[in-house]
Amino acid sequence: MRAVITVIGCDKVGLIAEISAILAKANVNILDISQTTMQDLFTMMMLTDLDKMNMDFAMLKEQLTLKGQELGVDVRIQREEIFQSMHRI
């Protein structure tokens, strides 16, 4: 299973490191990563591989959400298929 993680909010030092640390602990592999800043809004996207994940999806989602709240950014994790199905035939 692959999932897209998006982080939207104000940029700050160590943001990617903090998110990546959670993923590393959960044994989630990052396949691709990109980031941009649009009008002061920081946007990071990661494509991740959850096949070897050592916790369930709901728990990872909760950890990421909590971390987002701590850092003052919006963190989402969504299975890749939702984007595929909406934008690809």
Added chain:
Amino acid sequence: MINQKEILETIRMIQNENLDIRTITMGISLRDCCSEDTDKACTRIYDKITRYAKDLVKTGDDIEKEYGIPIINKRISVTPISIIAESSRSGDYVKFAHALDRAATETGVNFIGGFSALVHKGYTNSDRGFIAAIPEALSSTDRVCSSVNVATTRAGINMDAVRQMGEIIKETANKTAHNKAFGCAKLVVFANAVEDNPFMAGAFHGIGEPECVINVGVSGPGVVAAALKKMDGSDFGAVAETIKRTAFKITRMGQLVAREASSRLGVSFGIVDLSLAPTPAIGDSVAHILEAMGLERCGAPGTTAALALLNDAVKKGGVMASSYVGGLSGAFIPVSEDAGMIEAVQCGALSLEKLEAMTCVCSVGLDMIVIPGDTPASTISAIIADEAAIGVVNQKTTAVRIIPVPNAKEGEVVDFGGLFGSGPVMGVNRFSSEAFIARGGRIPAPLHSLKN
């Protein structure tokens, strides 16, 4: 790999424009639950529903978490209970409603549809008694929804049933008067009812449907409105194209969720219903889409044309996005559930007569309309007859879900709370239809040729 722009577009639709899956509805056949003994039939019904739907709510919640798309309602529809209850000797139909209510509570769904009867051509021995039990059934349960099909294009309009339903709606309103006549919000009178509608209150599991099926209703008026707001000054070709593209994307979500839910539950995938279903939330209004096309207010001249374009473009965009499309598929125009409709009624732009005209070109009909409590039953029946005639002649589904709130006067506002919103009490034509409705009998089916 999907690109950043696409990812952000999806997230924006969900987060800012209220894109959601409105309902995952599990249709369950109860045809094997009949018994001469009412209690035995009710036990079979309860057992079967709780067995089939035990994981429905959890599955919906899991999908919501994993895909990050809100799934607002998880619901159940069943075979019209009039058919199942027919072989029970006692004639105590309310017991069936209680069994459905218990099953809904146990499985955690917020509504269960199918306390229904199909009487478009006439009554069976038990149909009349069954329909008479609807007010008690709706007033003594929380989650049961009821519908009655009184007309079809092939059979014509059963005017006896139309007359009875006017009285049933009044009685339901009186029995639930303490609760702002909320019972009537759970009761729909149909012409050309569809068998695979996932939306309440009119959902039931038709007799041609399989054992168990998953139907999904998508929504997203906010997404369409947001797309149109960027199109100031474009011509209608461009407007229709934009709606089609947006409807395609919305429907793809529904298709994904329907496939996923049916495979996880081990149940066949029925249909995706391509409806634009509004909610009272700001930015989730069908009326605002029509206004984004250039109307000062929904209800202004041009509204019917705008709605016709919207309804058609939604279908065209959605059809290609899903392998099976069905249900009601179109734009819903429930007054109390749509912030823009409420405003339009309150400022005098939208009347009952204009809504009736709008139902000629959109999905369903007069929906969630609050009328004065002293409206005579015959007038309600006549409103149903008018709406049924539109459906029968135009070969489309129409419906009436009208709420005569006791003691409510035109211009007041009745608040139902939650997804049902709040409805301004609308004026009703005060001239009598009494003698017309008293005739009874059946209006013959219309001609199917010589069309003009």
